Amino acid sequence: MQFTNPRGIAVCLLIGFSALSPRAFSQVPRTWQDNSGKFSVQAVLISQTPNTVRLKTAAGQVINVPKARLSQSDIDYLESSGKSAKKRSASDAERALDTSLAGPPIQRQSEETLASFLKRVGSPVFIDRRGLNQAGIPADVPVNSDVAAASLSEQLDTVLAEKQLAWYRLRTALVVTSIKKAARDSIEVFAYRIPIPRNDFSAVSQKLQSVEPSSWEAMGGRGSVVPLPNFVVIRQTGEIHRKLAQQLQLRPIPHRFVHPLDNAVVAIELDNGTLDEFAEQLQSQINRKVRLSESLSTDLAITADLDQVSAADALNLVLGQIDCQWLERPNELEFVPADYAQEQLEQRRVNVPFASTPMASLVVNAIMTLVEPSSWKPLGGPGQIQPIGGKIFQVSQSQPTFRELNQLLADLGGAG
Secondary structure, eight states: OEHHHHHHHEEEEEOOOOOOOOSSOOOOOOOEEBBSSSEEEEEEEEEEEEEEEEEEEEEEOOOEEEEEBBBBHHHHHHHTOOOOOOOOOHHHHHHHHHHHHHHHOOOOOOSSSSHHHHHHSOOOOEEOHHHHHHHOOOOOEEEEEOOOOSHHHHHHHHHHHTEEEEEEESSSSEEEEEHHHHHHOOOOEEEEOOOOOOOOOOHHHHTTTSSSGBBBGGGEEEEEEEEETTEEEEEEEHHHHHHHHHHHHOOOEEEEOOGGGGGEEEEEEEEEEOHHHHHHHHHHHHHSSEEEOTOSSSSSOOEEEEEEEHHHHHHHHHHHHEEEEEEOOOOOOOOEEHHHHHOOEEEEEEEEETTGGGGGHHHHHHHHHHGGGGGGGGOOOBBBBEETTTTTTEEEEEEHHHHHHHHHHHHHHHOO
16 A cells, blocks of 8 residues: 655555455545654545554555554544444344345435435445446436335335336345346245145145246246245245245245355455456455466456455355356365356265155256256256265266255255
8 A cells, every 4th residue: 555755755565454344434535644654645444353444545546554553543533433343244234134125215316326326225235237238227327216115125126127127135235237137147046834735736836826927937937946845945036036925925944054155244345446356355354365267357347335245245246247156276266257167067975955765856856946957967057966875966066056056955954
């Protein structure tokens, strides 16, 4: 980073990165000074940890400064500002988003930009600029939030639909994109506890598929429903899952997140930033090295303003904008092209908690229906699954698909 002394001489200080805490809400710039009194910088406080502050200069540069290098007046300011250095957990962030969506709508305004409206939501929101651009919708499109709604969720539905936009949620963040792209990207698998009278699943299936019939496989859509012991599992868009709750009063079993990056909380701020900058911000917070594949272009412009989101959400949102994926290597992550990630198959033995030898074929069909169907061999993909005996199956798949499979099995195993 650079502090500037009174004579205008720029002095470079080498500063290490550290885990970032909740972002500051004040956007008022102030003069920060080092403890020698010789160097200063005009900047806004973004966030802090017990040992580090993160500042954004007037030129837009984000810098990290050890508190040990700050003046006493800066330390006093941090203490009096009340900006806690304590991170929320991913579970806390998830519950806060649940509460926000179910809570009252935000203050109505007859006209404002999309970005302004979403900023007032108060929860992490990722604007899918790529999806908007493909649909010919500018990111600064004017919206009217002066609509009748009983909750923030309903307000989002109405405001965005008027502009051919839609929203869906990840664990800790909302995503706003075009209606078409939301239908493609927001597919999620949830397990439900639904009674099946007299074991007549056809009646249950028919009732479920009465909600937006064209969205289900039987009518050419992407949604599917599979009966399993003790559960009915549904693969559908976020919008249809919400409509199942509204129209049929169904509530899914909450996801049981077990991957370490699902439970690590990060803050990412990129304004036309590069992939290298994203990797640098991320690795400083998850304490794992992040490496870029040599085949990736590093000059792609990335914009994201995500505070207190899970590392997995940040990875999937940012990399999804540039057709990339993340692979886990020993002690590090690697960013690779999405096509390459799907081609790299791994062989694993998987324990399926609800399986048994007599129902092996049912389990195989259920997994291939619910977890990335196009990635399996019957539909032209490379993935394969074979029963070995009892609850154990031999699976050949890519890491991204294994992550989805592991999430499904964690949900079913944890709710059993």
